[in-house]
Amino acid sequence: MFPQFGATADTLSKASTMVFRIGTDAHLYDDPDDVSIAPLLDSKFDSEKCEALKRLLALIAQGIDVSNYFPQVVKNVASQSLEVKKLVYLYLLHYAEKRPNEALLSINYFQKDLGDPNPLVRAWALRTMAGIRLHVIAPLVLVAVGKCARDPSVYVRKCAANALPKLHDLRQEEHALAIEEIVGKLLNDHSPAVVGAAAAAFASVCPYNLSLIRRNYRKLCEILPDVEEWGQIALIGILLRYVIASHGLVKESIMFSLQCTESSHSVKDGSDADFGQVKESTDMGGTCDYEFVNMVSRCYIEGPDEYLSRSSYANRESFQLTDEQFTSGKSNDDVKILLYSTSPLLWSNNSAVVLAAAGVHWVMAPKEDVKRIIKPLLFLLRSSNASKYVVLCNIQVFAKAMPSLFAPYYEDFFICSSESYQVKALKLEILSSIATDSSISSIFKEFQDYIRDPDRRFAADTIAAIGLCAQRLPKMAHICVDGLLALTREEFVTKDFGFGDQEAGILTHAILSIKSIIKQDPPSHEKVIIQLVRSLDSIKVPAARAMIIWMVGEYSTLGEIIPRMLNTVLKYLAWCFTSEALETKLQILNTVCKVLVGATEDVWTFKKIFSYLVELAECDLNYDVRDRVRFLKKLQSSNLVSIGQEEGTNDLPEKDLLHVVAECILGRQTRKVKAESFSYRFYLPGSLSQIVLHAAPGYEPLPKPCSLLLDDRNVPEGTSEIKKTVADYSGTDDYGTSSEGSDDESASDYDSQHSVAESSGSGRGDDSEFTSEGNDNADPLIQISDFGNASENQNGVSQSGPANLGELMSDRALESWLDEQSGSSNPGISEQSQVRISSARISLGDVGKRVKPKCYSLLDPATSGNGLKVDYSFSSEISSMSHLLVCIEVFFKNCSSETISEITLVDEDSNRALDAADKAADVNQSSLASSDNVPTLVPMESIASLEPDQTARRILHVRFHHHLLPLKLALYCDGKKLPVKLRPDIGYFVKPLPMDVEVFIDRESRLPGMFEYTRSCAFTDHIEELNKENGDSLFVKDKFLAICESLALKILSNANLCLVSIDMPVAANLDDASGLRLRFSSEILSSSIPCLITITVEGKCSDPLNLSIKVNCEETVFGLNLLNRIANFLVERTLG
């Protein structure tokens, strides 16, 4: 492949190494298959087995497939020789996935080895067994890892930690929890070596489970300096994420500066463009480039893809960091200890550790401490060439964000001739961004040396860097331009020698730099332009010529002298037009036109030149030139006419449109463009993504500040937090006056007779009473009226309110909607429908009324013995007393023929007797006010007596201790005690949380990954509905609506949710319901954590539908259980 290398290597090494090859495995590598391997494997001598295995290994090394020996090799796993074992393991790991069945044969031996007294054997066995990666043996491996995690040997425990990611890779859900548990245990290990490996396992197994870190955060920080270097890298990253998630960013840090600019930004909204420049030019002392830092820090937190995509919609502000998301680095101990324990790592011998520690300081450290990272970072540049490049990539971002940090160390970025081109280019870029007025002169001196470097590509880059420096430091502009001009006059660039490209590149870059410097302040560089124009004759490179010609056109009206030169210059250009290159030709045409537009004198000469050029160009060989000239001619013709008119009569001020266009295109000076277009992408320092500049798979931005929730944070401490919130609640609000405005009446006094009646009205029991109150809705399908408000008041279900009522729907649905609504005279509709411009969203107004919660039996007349029947259903009401309580409606019915008296329900454990009812009021008060535990069951008003066939209804406020486990209650009647069980329904452990779709989607996007759970199930309820409709031809209902309706009804009857929106299917096919999407929102009663539910329908309208249910909720366990519950009741057939 490379003869020049091959030849030297061969001759040199052959002779010299012959001697040394004796006794090595050389012959095995050279001719691995010169003997038959199979019999050797079956040999009874370990040495022969070894040789065979080595031969196999040699074949593997050379890329030859030797998996056919697998069965014979596996047999040797039983060998007592460690060397044979090791070689077998090497072979086994290479092929296990290819030959899973045979690999299984070895499992027994591994299990035996796991009990070996030699820790090395145990560790090897575990490593290999986990490395085999077969799903079938995953449970065995899990047990083995669990056992080894308790092994006395540190090394074995370390290998157990390393085995966890292997297990996790198999993606077996049922083991996830067990794996996380082991990770937690190993993180708590007392040996630093194990903690390091456990940190690496944590990062790949459960990076979001930061609660594991919380438990021993301090200990981890303290142990960090002793952890092995590789583990340090992983652990630093985890600790950083944890601190940000739990405490937020640090106020004094660089990342905070975005906050202060935020406000100033909103003030000087318009002057956005110069804002950046002002800052940039004044960042000499201590300050930094705020806009840049702002963007960097946002990219860190949100990930650049998300950030940039949002910024294109011009609503960058939507992501606001509030003050609470910042913490003070000086007072927060967790932040301090992290910085304290990472700062010595800046002296580590391992460059990856240094960079990781520097990253923590960059993000978290107070501004004045950030400089601590500079020297270590610069010292890294002295390590290997490969890491130099990576470190420079990171320094580049730091230096751009805060040039003052690196400005004093500019000498470290001076370039050595031995460095690779990439390193040189990076150094140049850093130099040009950290140059200051004081350092610029020595930097320029360096640059002058670089221009003479034999690497011409690098020399060209240097020239570009000079241009950048001059733009940053306007004071230096004149010197730069003079230097660059001198360069353009040098012989080597102007003469065309054949080694073309490189020298041409230098000239082009020089002119480009001059051009960009001039652009900043044209009047002061008038002479430069003149000099450049005069050198046109000697400059041969087309790109450079084109640029100079462009400048002629651009600055044709500038100053005194240039306009006078134009005559000659244009003649010269016209004269050499035919011999020019394409880009120059195009530029000449443009320039002449521009001059013509702006010209005040000599117009006729210019016109003549133009028409001469037009004639030339129209016959040009290149179609681009021909097209361009045709276009310009057309534009100019009108212009010429108008000029003529002006000259002649001067009384036709009215210019025609074409002329205006010509003005716009050719006449205007180009506007100042913002110096830097901020479209860079930034990834966390030290990450792979930062080097390759795209998000590598698995890249995660920093967690949202303070996203680790407060009460989530306090789980181990028990319920103190809950108690506190209860206390707050009772302190600020009398329990009687609920803050929930809409439920005011129903919630206010739960024990008054009135409220009972009303809630029974709102209740799921009797619709009839209710519908009479509402409008006469012949078709209850889509209801867009203020009736929605009415129903909302009574019925928490549709609390989403009018916001989602008038949203539009698919064409068909729209028509039917128009038909139906024409009758009803509701002024609100038209307004709403005008306001809401939504592509395909529908809403169901009145489903709430038809919601029928499920009734469960608490006591059967048969079992109770005295004919008392007790049913209960969960109410959508929200308990006004405590957010831990769930409201339950209980229906008592006397099925016997005798009167039953003194019926009451109490908590089984409670000692309070029958007369609890009297105490109810003060019990409530005392229990809540004293911030005591909320009672399991707020004592209910007892029923004095129940006549035969009479029914009574009570509302119970119950506190379930667990959302799945039933609650044991005691029912007293006639003095008898009957034990009953109240089964919780997780669907009612939430309360509706009204929000609009945008909010919903936004929140949903913030709960990705482990906060998102999906399941799918089938749904058939609608079929019946559709069939019913088919028979009834009076209404031709939209099938989609029917599905939506039945689906929504089903869900709302089983859970206390708020319907946010319904998206119509995207498919045009009328029978295809795929894409129909319902969104429900709610928040968990006890913790007020939002819980978002999305149901997506797939399948044909008339067939059983396939639903995929998605729950986004921070409380993982709750979310999963809720998801299961929803899936279960959706599958259930509705009875009746």
Add this chain to the structure above:
Amino acid sequence: MLQCIFLLSDSGEVMLEKQLTGHRVDRSICDWFWDHVISQGDSFKSQPVIASPTHYLFQVVREGITFLACTQVEMPPLMGIEFLCRVSDVLSDYLGGLNEDVIKDNFVIVYELLDEMIDNGFPLTTEPNILREMIAPPNIVSKVLSVVTGNSSNVSDTLPGATGSCIPWRAADPKYANNEVYVDLVEEMDAVINRDGALVKCEVYGEVRVNSHLSGLPDLTLSFANPSILDDVRFHPCVRFRPWESHQILSFVPPDGEFKLMSYRVKKLKSTPIYVKPQLSSDAGKCRVNVLVGIRNDHGKTIDSITLQFQLPPCILSADLTSNTGTVNILGNKTCSWSIGRIPKDKTPSLSGTLVLESELERLHVFPTFRVGFKIMGVALSGLQIDKLDLKTAPSRLYKGFRALTRAGEFEVRS
């Protein structure tokens, strides 16, 4: 998480592959790699992180061997690179240098080493001392033994005790008859002299190398007379951070054998021990070269093995260079190398001659950079001085030795 490591020879051959995770990497990635090396040349070869269509590649090139590691997921790139550097260090330590043959000859050891060094793509044991205990390095004795008996195992059958201790770098309880510690200051001087002859940058990068043969668990402290001149430092994991932070004292339990205790940097030095004055004047298609080398004698030690290297500019047709001392060679890739050795007492070494430029060229517009090499024994040019070395748990007799050495690092003179 690294997925695979390839060892490639300079001729493009895959000498070894070691798959690390369940996601196997096909060898074709190496073909892709070589295709790009051929089409893009050296600039590709010097890129440490490469995004190929399927994998991210980290490459480290040592002595003509390319260490290529692949990953598909986000991981700290320096971790990959640093690990590959460690692998190459360990291998060259084991095999006594790196080249194609020596790797092929000892492929079994390479496999065994790799298997111990990395597990599931995450580094496992990288401490050379422990690896040595787990896998015996090849030596003459074992080689002879294997020839004679046909049987020798280089895999140790016990777990090194150090893996479990809290000082994983030190083998447990070695015993020595003579307790000795040698401390070497090895410094490299980096300097840039610009074409006006001014010293742009002059700094020293130094290492404190310790070779310790001490019984038991020795606890050493090393202090410098003038630690304030150190600009920045990096430590071996054995060094305790806090004593350094408070008193600039190195307190450590050394690994057994030779290791790099710390590396340091001293910046802004005022002078170089050697001066090089190149003069190039070109006219009428010819360029006269004249280079003078001399000593600024202020430290009293002799300067050894002085060399001068430079790349002839590409626009040169032929060169005729001669020197009054030492030998001048022009190598195939237009590198001119002048080895002087020691500077004679009676004359100043000079190199002179003419370069013939390409036909159209009147005068030279690109100028070579001269790279200087030298070695001075017995002097640490940074001026760093070791104050004392103490052993806390003093054994009966301890022999201490100190040495110093300065070499040229990136010593460049522009013309």
